[in-house]
Amino acid sequence: MAAPSNISANVIDRPSIFELVAAQSLDSTFYPAFKKIALYIGARNPEKFAVIVKYYDELFLILNGAVQQYYLRKYCSSISETFYGLGRYNLKTFRFGKRDFFVSFAFLVIVPYLFRKLESHMNRVKEKLQDELTIEDKYKVLGLYSYRVAKSTYEFTQIIKYITYLSNRSKTHNLPLFLSSISLKHGNPHQETFSFIDIIKGNVRLSTVLGTTILRTLEFGGFFLQFLQWYQGSSASQKIILQLPTPDPPTLDRNATKFSNICPICYQSFVIPTTLSTSGYTFCYKCITKHLNKKPYCPVTNLPAIIDDLVRIYDN
């Protein structure tokens, strides 16, 4: 029995740590990306869509569950592993069985959900503890402390896993895969490939073409989001914004020179200088409020204006 398993183990094409980390980080892009979309929709129409923001974690659980179970069933790997051409296999059987499916599903969908819930609970506890501490809070502090220790230990173990995988001492590169005794290999035999000619000739079913197109869009979309997130976080984008030339200030019109340092209503020096934010002109506070109470526009430019558009200037 020992010989065949050794042969199988040698035949397996081992992915590089870069591919594995890339696939792992692609997986972690979907949650924040969809959250941004949910927050945007929620902010646009809070009455209708606030529920999306409130139950985002649960909605993502359903969505992620549906997508991952499809990929695990069809390609024996998660969505991002499929994108990087990786396939899962059991370290003992060298196959991807039912047990491997359920364990993978748990670590890809359910564990991250529970972890996020725990994390947000701990953040709430932390916020509450900012105030004065009571004796009962001591247990909460202890809980929070244990959670932090557990989290740091997990992160440290992750680094160890990377090192052991790199030095060929371990077959798995992260803790969830190690616990499920599942590893990843190159090449995904289940992935369907067809050329454009196959589609024209009708060698592939339309449903297959449509399904594959949707899934590829999702995978590439995820990859694109990952790139955007990196770009947003990198100093490169900030540098580009800083390098942009400062735009010229708007040119002054005839009235601006005419009313230089005097109130355009009473033609006197300003008493409590107040600017109308819609036009940029400055008046005495009394003059402009009197005017706006009668007419809702700027007396110089005729741009629409209300009392709320007034800004007091603190100029000595």
Ligand SMILES: [Zn+2]
């Ligand atoms: Zn005035």
